[in-house]
Amino acid sequence: MMPAAQNKYKAYATVRPATRTWPDGRIDHPPMWCSVDLRDGNQALIDPMGTDLKMRMWTTLVDMGFKEIEVGFPSASQTDFDFIRTLIEGGHIPDEVTIQVLVQSREELIRRTFEALAGAKRCIVHLYNSTSEAQRRIVFGIDRKGCVDLALSGVALIRDLSAARPEGEVTLQYSPESFTGTEPDFAVEIVEAVAEAWGASPTRRMICNLPATVEMSTPNLYADVIEWFCTTVKNRASLIVSVHPHNDRGTGVAAAELAVMAGADRVEGTLFGNGERTGNVDVVTLALNLYTQGVDPGLDLSDIDTVRRAAEHCTGLPVHPRHPYAGDLVYTAFSGSHQDAIKKGFAARKSANDPTWEVPYLPIDPADVGRSYEAVIRINSQSGKGGIAAVLERDHGLEIPRPLQVEFARIVQELADQKGRELESSEIMTAFADTYFRGGTLELVDYSTVPVGKGVQRALTASLLRDGKDVVIQGVGSGPLDAFVHALGKDLGIHVKVRDYHEHAIGGGSEAQAACYVQIAVGGNAPTHGAAVDAGITMASLKAVISALNRG
Ligand SMILES: CC(=O)SCCNC(=O)CCNC(=O)[C@H](O)C(C)(C)COP(=O)(O)OP(=O)(O)OC[C@H]1O[C@@H](n2cnc3c(N)ncnc32)[C@H](O)[C@@H]1OP(=O)(O)O
Numbered sequence: 314m315m316p317a318a319q320n321k322y323k324a325y326a327t328v329r330p331a332t333r334t335w336p337d338g339r340i341d342h343p344p345m346w347c348s349v350d351l352r353d354g355n356q357a358l359i360d361p362m363g364t365d366l367k368m369r370m371w372t373t374l375v376d377m378g379f380k381e382i383e384v385g386f387p388s389a390s391q392t393d394f395d396f397i398r399t400l401i402e403g404g405h406i407p408d409e410v411t412i413q414v415l416v417q418s419r420e421e422l423i424r425r426t427f428e429a430l431a432g433a434k435r436c437i438v439h440l441y442n443s444t445s446e447a448q449r450r451i452v453f454g455i456d457r458k459g460c461v462d463l464a465l466s467g468v469a470l471i472r473d474l475s476a477a478r479p480e481g482e483v484t485l486q487y488s489p490e491s492f493t494g495t496e497p498d499f500a501v502e503i504v505e506a507v508a509e510a511w512g513a514s515p516t517r518r519m520i521c522n523l524p525a526t527v528e529m530s531t532p533n534l535y536a537d538v539i540e541w542f543c544t545t546v547k548n549r550a551s552l553i554v555s556v557h558p559h560n561d562r563g564t565g566v567a568a569a570e571l572a573v574m575a576g577a578d579r580v581e582g583t584l585f586g587n588g589e590r591t592g593n594v595d596v597v598t599l600a601l602n603l604y605t606q607g608v609d610p611g612l613d614l615s616d617i618d619t620v621r622r623a624a625e626h627c628t629g630l631p632v633h634p635r636h637p638y639a640g641d642l643v644y645t646a647f648s649g650s651h652q653d654a655i656k657k658g659f660a661a662r663k664s665a666n667d668p669t670w671e672v673p674y675l676p677i678d679p680a681d682v683g684r685s686y687e688a689v690i691r692i693n694s695q696s697g698k699g700g701i702a703a704v705l706e707r708d709h710g711l712e713i714p715r716p717l718q719v720e721f722a723r724i725v726q727e728l729a730d731q732k733g734r735e736l737e738s739s740e741i742m743t744a745f746a747d748t749y750f751r752g753g754t755l756e757l758v759d760y761s762t763v764p765v766g767k768g769v770q771r772a773l774t775a776s777l778l779r780d781g782k783d784v785v786i787q788g789v790g791s792g793p794l795d796a797f798v799h800a801l802g803k804d805l806g807i808h809v810k811v812r813d814y815h816e817h818a819i820g821g822g823s824e825a826q827a828a829c830y831v832q833i834a835v836g837g838n839a840p841t842h843g844a845a846v847d848a849g850i851t852m853a854s855l856k857a858v859i860s861a862l863n864r865g
């Protein structure tokens with residue numbers, strides 16, 4: 314038994330904005346994005362990235378279009394320091410990209426940070442100290458004033474070192490770390506003090522980053538406190554309000570989205586949500602959530618698998634198969650009704666002249682992120698006729714008619730149940746061929762036809778093997794199939810009624826083949842299906858009838 318919750322945990326304290334506007338919000342433009350893969354993501358890895366992996370991550374982020382990238386904590390690690398020097402000295406930072414570095418409010422660390430930044434044209438120095446009531450009491454042993462003083466001592470040094478930089482001033486970012494555990498009025502107090510000490514103004518905005526260092530509440534309460542902060546803080550116009558959600562409750566994405574509705578201008582996060590504990594907010598999901606609402610996210614994810622491979626290589630962590638937009642299974646439907654609807658959705662798109670995406674069960678066109686339609690439908694015991702027919706069509710060119718779909722789906726379900734696993738496309742084709750391209754008592758060897766009378770009718774002669782013995786049958790009908798049916802009844806006493814007939818070409822040109830599907834009834838017996846593929850359509854149709862008879 315877990316200990317009684319009410320004795321051990323407290324509900325999150327809330328603050329209510331005077332006018333709560335965020336629930337009516339829509340996100341109609343992307344926030345400013347900042348990747349923290351090379352810092353918060355990296356610091357959470359069992360094996361932090363070395364220079365080569367950092368460079369691969371950096372290139373991936375730049376190629377995706379990030380304009381702000383936190384590249385490390387240069388005063389904490391020589392690897393981070395050296396990597397930043399490599400970026401600057403190697404000319405790897407495009408003009409439109411600003412690097413960001415993290416530092417605590419400690420003199421020697423701040424000085425070392427500025428050494429790392431020598432030569433960088435544009436950079437953000439990100440200063441943090443924890444402001445939560447618990448950390449002030451437990452970790453730092455300081456009161457509110459002590460906490461403000463700690464922040465201000467850092468700001469004063471950064472201001473001086475920044476002013477002395479020959480390359481120009483840095484941008485200051487300040488994080489009241491553990492913001493979600495900080496009394497909102499104190500967060501406002503310390504940010505106002507820092508902004509004033511820095512000399513923030515509408516033309517020299519300071520980034521004020523409000524982290525859910527630990528996600529402690531439902532996302533609506535985070536949004537409430539963000540809106541309350543934005544409407545309470547002095548000189549809001551002098552601040553870029555940034556959020557930095559973590560995912561402790563599994564709602565980091567929702568928290569970020571609601572925070573943007575509540576007034577945040579900027580979001581810090583990582584690719585696929587790597588980061589401390591349960592991770593940082595996943596910027597890939599955030600960006601593609603925007604995209605599916607018709608908003609250009611400003612990040613290029615047209616080749617999501619390349620981004621994913623880079624992230625997996627750099628972090629050593631796999632992306633979950635169900636991860637939004639990027640997982641192996643997210644463009645795959647196993648269940649029958651989903652497969653049926655997806656198949657119909659794709660077909661409707663083909664015939665409609667409208668680019669608007671509207672395929673059931675697929676919130677995004679897989680092609681937009683470089684994934685293929687081919688992977689959409691896979692078959693197991695939960696699959697239905699629509700999906701199975703789609704696989705036969707997609708991989709084997711067979712467009713089987715609806716009554717045959719219904720019958721074959723039962724056969725496939727039994728097979729999948731018996732195997733207890735997903736079926737390969739080749740196994741489905743083999744099952745189809747074994748069932749409907751059926752050899753047996755009868756085998757068609759050849760046939761010929763000639764016109765009869767004024768050519769309205771045709772006479773057909775067919776050579777068959779019946780139980781291995783040659784037989785020749787002859788009949789007359791309105792076409793070769795009709796004449797064949799007549800011949801079977803007249804010469805072999807097999808009285809066939811064709812109940813359903815479909816044919817189509819497979820492929821084109823000299824390689825083209827014909828596929829034919831029939832449903833026949835013999836005497837009072839239950840109808841059976843047969844199918845055949847042959848170079849000629851007549852041969853395919855006669856063989857399909859023979860297949861059906863062999864099954865009967
Ligand atoms: C929420 C976040 O993700 S914040 C980022 C966290 N990232 C990291 O910590 C990774 C990089 N950090 C490090 O490698 C180390 O902490 C270093 C190199 C920066 C500092 O190392 P050390 O001083 O040897 O060790 P340590 O981190 O344990 O020091 C903690 C001290 O710093 C103080 N401190 C912690 N954060 C801050 C801060 N933001 N500003 C000022 N002082 C701070 C603590 O109160 C403690 O003080 P004490 O020594 O008087 O008790």
Ligand SMILES: CC(C)C(=O)C(=O)O
Nearest residue numbers: 441488490491524526
């Ligand atoms: C330094 C801050 C922004 C941080 O990483 C956090 O609070 O998670």
